[in-house]
Amino acid sequence: MIHHHPSAALLAEHASGRLTDGAGLVLACHIEGCLSCRLDLSALESAGGHFLEQMEPAPLAQGALDAALAAIAGIDESRSVSAVRPAIPRYLERFSIPPLLARQKFGGRRRVTPNVWFAPVETDSQSLTYLVHGQPGTVLPQHTHRGRELTHVLHGSFGDIGGRFAKGDFEEADGTLVHAPTVVAGSDCLCLISSDAPMLLNTRSARTIQALFGRIY
Numbered sequence: 001m002i003h004h005h006p007s008a009a010l011l012a013e014h015a016s017g018r019l020t021d022g023a024g025l026v027l028a029c030h031i032e033g034c035l036s037c038r039l040d041l042s043a044l045e046s047a048g049g050h051f052l053e054q055m056e057p058a059p060l061a062q063g064a065l066d067a068a069l070a071a072i073a074g075i076d077e078s079r080s081v082s083a084v085r086p087a088i089p090r091y092l093e094r095f096s097i098p099p100l101l102a103r104q105k106f107g108g109r110r111r112v113t114p115n116v117w118f119a120p121v122e123t124d125s126q127s128l129t130y131l132v133h134g135q136p137g138t139v140l141p142q143h144t145h146r147g148r149e150l151t152h153v154l155h156g157s158f159g160d161i162g163g164r165f166a167k168g169d170f171e172e173a174d175g176t177l178v179h180a181p182t183v184v185a186g187s188d189c190l191c192l193i194s195s196d197a198p199m200l201l202n203t204r205s206a207r208t209i210q211a212l213f214g215r216i217y
């Protein structure tokens with residue numbers, strides 16, 4: 001059962017298309033498996049549609065329709081998403097990955113300690129989006145954020161200031177939260193994360209590792 005959901009404000013940002021691709025991906029992966037959030041999002045979208053219906057129609061710029069039709073005609077179908085769908089990397093084969101996430105392109109896995117690895121997910125350049133995996137009982141380095149950090153749990157669970165986050169749960173963090181998430185004993189944990197900027201680590205050793213690995217997280 002899912003216990004932690006995105007805030008109403010974040011769902012509203014998603015509904016209006018204002019999130020970065022990475023943040024939108026993390027949220028969409030949660031929503032895909034959460035009936036409660038699907039219903040909330042549907043209500044928000046209906047409200048948005050109603051608002052649009054109330055607006056006065058505005059005239060299109062001259063030639064706008066022709067330009068849109070030309071753009072549609074110019075789409076190269078051989079380059080559609082399904083045609084270039086990348087294979088899921090071997091390190092993810094044993095996990096149940098949401099279809100939306102499975103369609104993304106993943107970078108190579110980087111093991112930063114014997115118990116933790118990171119792997120980048122290619123999205124827009126406005127956000128850092130990656131997978132992080134920890135062995136049972138692993139404590140991640142204490143850190144805070146220079147913006148928003150969104151986390152969706154794909155496998156296992158971790159404990160944090162806000163409680164226990166298990167498969168399907170969603171966590172929203174920002175610069176007001178200083179935390180050191182800990183993988184719950186008994187199972188490894190895999191999460192999808194998107195953040196506005198690299199995390200601000202509180203220990204020198206962790207910062208050194210972060211610098212060595214090119215600040216993907």
Ligand SMILES: [Zn+2]
Nearest residue numbers: 005006034037
């Ligand atoms: Zn939810």
